[in-house]
Amino acid sequence: MARQVPARNSSDAEVRSLAASSLVKLFDSLYEGAVVIDQAGRITWINDKYKALIGWNGSEAIEGRAIEDVLPNSRLRHVVETGQADLLDVVMVGGRQMVVSRIPLHGEAGNVIGALGVILYDRLQALKPIVSKFQQMQTDLATVRKQLVEGRHAKYRFSQFVGASQSATDTKEQARRAAEREGAVLLLGETGTGKELLAHAIHAASRRAEGPLVTINAAAIPEALLEAELFGVEPGAYTGAGTKPRSGKFQLADGGTLFLDEVGDMPLGLQPKLLRVLQEGEVEPLGGNQLRPVNVRVIAATSRDLKAMMEAGSFRADLYYRLNVLPIRLPPLRERHEDISMLCETLLEQIAEQGGEASRTLAADGLARLAAYDWPGNVRELRNVLEQAVAQADNRRLTGADFPMLPETLIAAAKDPASSAGAVESGVRPLREAVAAAERTEILRALEATGWVKLHAAKLLGISRAQLYEKLTILGIVSDIANT
Ligand SMILES: Nc1ncnc2c1ncn2[C@@H]1O[C@H](COP(=O)(O)OP(=O)(O)O)[C@@H](O)[C@H]1O
Numbered sequence: 001m002a003r004q005v006p007a008r009n010s011s012d013a014e015v016r017s018l019a020a021s022s023l024v025k026l027f028d029s030l031y032e033g034a035v036v037i038d039q040a041g042r043i044t045w046i047n048d049k050y051k052a053l054i055g056w057n058g059s060e061a062i063e064g065r066a067i068e069d070v071l072p073n074s075r076l077r078h079v080v081e082t083g084q085a086d087l088l089d090v091v092m093v094g095g096r097q098m099v100v101s102r103i104p105l106h107g108e109a110g111n112v113i114g115a116l117g118v119i120l121y122d123r124l125q126a127l128k129p130i131v132s133k134f135q136q137m138q139t140d141l142a143t144v145r146k147q148l149v150e151g152r153h154a155k156y157r158f159s160q161f162v163g164a165s166q167s168a169t170d171t172k173e174q175a176r177r178a179a180e181r182e183g184a185v186l187l188l189g190e191t192g193t194g195k196e197l198l199a200h201a202i203h204a205a206s207r208r209a210e211g212p213l214v215t216i217n218a219a220a221i222p223e224a225l226l227e228a229e230l231f232g233v234e235p236g237a238y239t240g241a242g243t244k245p246r247s248g249k250f251q252l253a254d255g256g257t258l259f260l261d262e263v264g265d266m267p268l269g270l271q272p273k274l275l276r277v278l279q280e281g282e283v284e285p286l287g288g289n290q291l292r293p294v295n296v297r298v299i300a301a302t303s304r305d306l307k308a309m310m311e312a313g314s315f316r317a318d319l320y321y322r323l324n325v326l327p328i329r330l331p332p333l334r335e336r337h338e339d340i341s342m343l344c345e346t347l348l349e350q351i352a353e354q355g356g357e358a359s360r361t362l363a364a365d366g367l368a369r370l371a372a373y374d375w376p377g378n379v380r381e382l383r384n385v386l387e388q389a390v391a392q393a394d395n396r397r398l399t400g401a402d403f404p405m406l407p408e409t410l411i412a413a414a415k416d417p418a419s420s421a422g423a424v425e426s427g428v429r430p431l432r433e434a435v436a437a438a439e440r441t442e443i444l445r446a447l448e449a450t451g452w453v454k455l456h457a458a459k460l461l462g463i464s465r466a467q468l469y470e471k472l473t474i475l476g477i478v479s480d481i482a483n484t
């Protein structure tokens with residue numbers, strides 16, 4: 001069936017004109033505002049909604065004015081000049097954020113004869129579902145990014161290294177100075193003395209703070225894997241090495257700091273490669289013969305006696321001297337008993353924060369009990385003991401009785417070695433008890449040998465008189481005998 005034909009054929013020009021005017025009506029109803037300018041940037045048409053939006057009083061004519069007289073920051077003239085549309089933009093109009101579109105208008109010959117600007121939304125609220133979805137995605141992205149980076153940023157600052165004793169403040173001062181300088185740092189101290197804490201703090205206070213902080217523990221990684229972990233792998237270095245190069249910790253730390261923990265456990269075979277990075281700033285990935293430049297500061301730490309290892313030939317002398325430029329010794333807790341109270345306060349606060357409860361405090365006899373122990377595991381052990389006590393005790397103030405895990409006196413531990421579970425079957429007892437027993441035996445022998453003259457006994461034992469007095473106090477009964 002034939003379609004109905006209009007009675008009269010409109011001319012092309014008429015159709016265009018009709019189309020244009022219906023489009024203008026459509027804009028008028030659809031958008032929050034619409035404005036048209038001519039080639040010279042003068043307003044030729046603006047709808048009432050737009051006038052209302054900008055607070056035009058209606059008495060004067062807008063048409064014929066330059067667009068900037070009415071909308072000072074308008075970019076419509078730019079659209080006329082360039083012929084380029086701005087399909088979506090966010091602008092401030094009358095103190096509100098608005099979404100706008102700007103489209104060039106073309107004449108018959110394709111030349112630009114003006115531009116149309118429309119306000120799609122006069123309130124971003126209208127876009128709220130989309131905006132909030134976008135914000136959620138931004139938040140998710142930020143979280144993922146943070147997680148990625150987190151493992152490579154400093155977790156501690158100098159302020160977190162607690163201690164007012166002379167040895168602790170000396171250590172902190174040295175570390176602060178190291179942070180201001182470049183070059184390798186060597187942290188020397190028993191386990192739990194705060195080497196890792198200090199390494200983080202040094203990085204955070206250094207010029208490299210914005211760069212990554214990467215950690216590797218030479219004692220925790222099997223020797224066969226350590227080389228690849230440290231220096232990376234070239235593609236095809238070995239069967240299954242893959243086709244892409246794999247970065248080692250040195251490359252990951254580029255521009256930042258590498259914390260090389262337990263450097264004393266570094267296999268002799270890998271030591272020259274480490275020396276090369278320290279001296280030349282170059283790494284040699286596994287399976288490649290190319291050297292890659294890296295800019296990394298090394299902070300090494302060890303609980304071993306590196307000097308003795310060097311003398312015994314198990315640590316290279318050249319590497320030792322290279323690392324030992326800025327040695328920092330971390331004092332064991334037994335050398336700074338006066339810091340225990342302060343440390344407990346901080347640690348108890350941290351423990352309370354983790355558990356989401358109010359912080360516990362220490363009664364005088366609780367502190368005395370802690371101070372009588374010699375802390376072979378240092379601050380880490382102190383933290384563990386406090387955690388146990390908090391978990392087991394209900395009282396807010398921890399007393400001596402809340403620390404049953406510590407030996408009452410060394411004598412008590414020495415007297416009854418079978419008291420610990422498993423001791424009878426295996427014949428093995430906790431090291432702490434064995435050490436306590438050995439200490440007691442030696443001290444008694446020294447006292448006997450010197451006729452109980454404590455100064456001489458201390459000399460024989462290679463400790464100070466103050467240290468001997470402290471041990472005698474811990475030994476309780478022994479002290480009584482000594483006083484008779
Ligand atoms: N001076 C200190 N002040 C506060 N906390 C400390 C201090 N030294 C160590 N710690 C805490 O003791 C624990 C062990 O410290 P860490 O730095 O891992 O020791 P290391 O690396 O020497 O074994 C950590 O929880 C650390 O926060």
Ligand SMILES: [Mg+2]
Nearest residue numbers: 192195196261
């Ligand atoms: Mg450590």
